[in-house]
Amino acid sequence: MAMGAPLLRVRNLSVTYPSDDGDFRAVRNVSFTVGRERLGIVGESGSGKSTTGRAIMGLARPPARVKADELMLGEVDLRAQSERQLRRLRGKRMAMVLQDPKYSLDPVMQVGEQIAETHRTHLGSSKAEARVAALEMLNAVHIRDPERVYAMYPHQVSGGMGQRIMIAAMLIAGPELLIADEPTSALDVTVQTQVLSIMDELVRERGMGLILISHNLHLVSSFCDRVLVMYAGQVVEICDAGSLADAQHPYTRGLLAALPQLGLKRDELPQLQRDPAWMDDIATPLETHSRKVGA
Amino acid sequence: MSIVLDQVTVSYGRGAKRFDAARNVSLSIGEGEAYGLVGESGSGKSTVLRAVAGLIAHAEGRVELAGQTMGRHRSTAQRKMVQMVFQDPYGSLHPNQTVDQTLSMPIAIHRLGNADRRVAAALEEVGLGPQHRFRYPHQLSGGQRQRIAIARALILEPRILLLDEPTSALDVSVQAEILNLLSRLRREHGLTMLMVSHDLAVIAHLCDRIAVMNRGEIVETTTAEALAAGDVTNPYTQQLLRSNRGFDPSGAELDLLDAGPTR
Numbered sequence: 001m002a003m004g005a006p007l008l009r010v011r012n013l014s015v016t017y018p019s020d021d022g023d024f025r026a027v028r029n030v031s032f033t034v035g036r037e038r039l040g041i042v043g044e045s046g047s048g049k050s051t052t053g054r055a056i057m058g059l060a061r062p063p064a065r066v067k068a069d070e071l072m073l074g075e076v077d078l079r080a081q082s083e084r085q086l087r088r089l090r091g092k093r094m095a096m097v098l099q100d101p102k103y104s105l106d107p108v109m110q111v112g113e114q115i116a117e118t119h120r121t122h123l124g125s126s127k128a129e130a131r132v133a134a135l136e137m138l139n140a141v142h143i144r145d146p147e148r149v150y151a152m153y154p155h156q157v158s159g160g161m162g163q164r165i166m167i168a169a170m171l172i173a174g175p176e177l178l179i180a181d182e183p184t185s186a187l188d189v190t191v192q193t194q195v196l197s198i199m200d201e202l203v204r205e206r207g208m209g210l211i212l213i214s215h216n217l218h219l220v221s222s223f224c225d226r227v228l229v230m231y232a233g234q235v236v237e238i239c240d241a242g243s244l245a246d247a248q249h250p251y252t253r254g255l256l257a258a259l260p261q262l263g264l265k266r267d268e269l270p271q272l273q274r275d276p277a278w279m280d281d282i283a284t285p286l287e288t289h290s291r292k293v294g295a
Numbered sequence: 296m297s298i299v300l301d302q303v304t305v306s307y308g309r310g311a312k313r314f315d316a317a318r319n320v321s322l323s324i325g326e327g328e329a330y331g332l333v334g335e336s337g338s339g340k341s342t343v344l345r346a347v348a349g350l351i352a353h354a355e356g357r358v359e360l361a362g363q364t365m366g367r368h369r370s371t372a373q374r375k376m377v378q379m380v381f382q383d384p385y386g387s388l389h390p391n392q393t394v395d396q397t398l399s400m401p402i403a404i405h406r407l408g409n410a411d412r413r414v415a416a417a418l419e420e421v422g423l424g425p426q427h428r429f430r431y432p433h434q435l436s437g438g439q440r441q442r443i444a445i446a447r448a449l450i451l452e453p454r455i456l457l458l459d460e461p462t463s464a465l466d467v468s469v470q471a472e473i474l475n476l477l478s479r480l481r482r483e484h485g486l487t488m489l490m491v492s493h494d495l496a497v498i499a500h501l502c503d504r505i506a507v508m509n510r511g512e513i514v515e516t517t518t519a520e521a522l523a524a525g526d527v528t529n530p531y532t533q534q535l536l537r538s539n540r541g542f543d544p545s546g547a548e549l550d551l552l553d554a555g556p557t558r
Binding site for chain 1: 335336437466467468470471472474475478493494495496497499500519522523524534535537538539540541542543
């Protein structure tokens with residue numbers, strides 16, 4: 001599995017939001033590690049997958065309460081970092097790509113400048129150096145004619161190009177860990193796979209760890225090495241990606257069955273029957289491994 | 296034939312600035328048939344749907360619904376015949392109106408009478424009950440909201456139901472419920488459905504015949520079986536099919552970038 005020491009270690013992470021009806025536990029005792037690999041987190045809306053990503057980045061702010069027995073990025077204890085220290089880590093050592101580039105890029109700043117700014121902030125480079133690095137980075141995300149695109153504003157670029165620009169801005173300072181939260185859900189299907197290919201290429205070349213958060217089971221299982229399935233704030237199952245079809249948890253199986261499939265004509269799609277027992281605290285998630293000989 | 300489009304072109308602007316959002320689109324859909332339109336954003340699929348609904352005037356060609364050719368202005372009876380369900384149930388329901396108000400409005404506009412009975416029946420039809428009747432949209436889940444949007448379309452007893460990405464804003468488990476509901480309604484009422492989606496599996500689940508659109512034109516017409524078998528000839532359809540199967544680790548998609556954007 002993960003080579004060497006894991007990049008990220010999460011043990012018993014919980015995120016709780018206080019409310020008038022008592023505490024709402026958005027994330028409950030989530031544990032996992034990420035090495036130089038692609039880890040997927042899937043679940044439906046409200047399952048806690050995005051909150052998990054935000055908590056790792058230190059972005060789950062009060063009134064949310066974040067608790068963990070362990071939250072280590074390499075040798076850095078993320079729980080002990082001040083807001084100022086976290087700001088230095090974000091972008092430099094861990095970065096996050098969000099769903100819609102329309103909202104995550106600054107609308108009144110040239111896109112190239114936004115990439116260069118990250119370089120200057122984290123690497124202390126000069127304006128000229130940062131510009132050169134940003135142009136190289138645009139090239140790395142397969143943007144033809146980087147000089148022209150550098151000077152464009154976010155409203156002038158397409159969704160797919162905007163997301164590639166976001167990836168460029170997130171990777172320019174050389175983070176070890178990239179968290180991508182539904183990075184392609186706002187894009188057309190053919191553009192989706194292009195953006196994922198670019199992300200895959202860069203993450204491999206740089207030996208990074210990637211957490212891909214998505215509701216799309218097919219996408220995650222075809223892209224990632226391992227998949228965590230979340231339900232009601234808990235990880236209910238961990239699967240090797242190729243073996244998602246063999247998943248054991250009734251929730252995972254129910255989701256897979258409810259998905260329309262080309263070539264499998266059914267009059268009725270089986271609807272997911274939610275079992276209240278799935279809400280109970282579980283000690284350890286189910287594990288499904290691919291059947292490899294001698295592994 | 297329930298829906299016939301003959302060489303329909305919808306354009307915006309004129310002269311050098313003229314842009315054809317849909318060009319020479321011809322389709323014929325039988326009574327009670329479910330027909331699918333797939334394509335990416337900007338391909339013109341929603342434009343075709345809107346032209347059928349009468350939400351935009353078609354510039355050229357002929358739109359015929361249930362044997363009647365549609366003119367520039369439609370009568371109330373012609374409008375009642377065609378109803379539409381939109382993509383985002385968060386955006387398509389008035390936030391300050393209760394379910395009851397939302398469902399009563401079309402009855403009032405079309406002077407159908409019996410509002411109370413019709414609203415109750417429409418709610419039951421989509422699997423909701425009297426307890427949902429006086430709620431506001433924010434008190435409903437995404438799936439319940441889409442059921443309300445479907446009830447609003449059905450309350451006028453249309454012959455044709457137009458569906459613009461009806462499940463793409465919903466979770467997988469809720470999507471299955473809505474798709475099952477749509478199949479049942481089609482069966483029980485003999486509705487003709489024209490559905491737009493970018494998800495080939497969703498389209499193929501509900502529809503037998505499917506047209507693929509790219510840059511305003513129909514590039515290929517096919518069937519659910521042919522799609523499943525990968526038996527498609529147009530390169531754009533093949534690309535769409537490959538993308539729908541998930542991520543291709545060979546990185547083949549990168550080659551497409553240099554072929555230029557699809558729009």
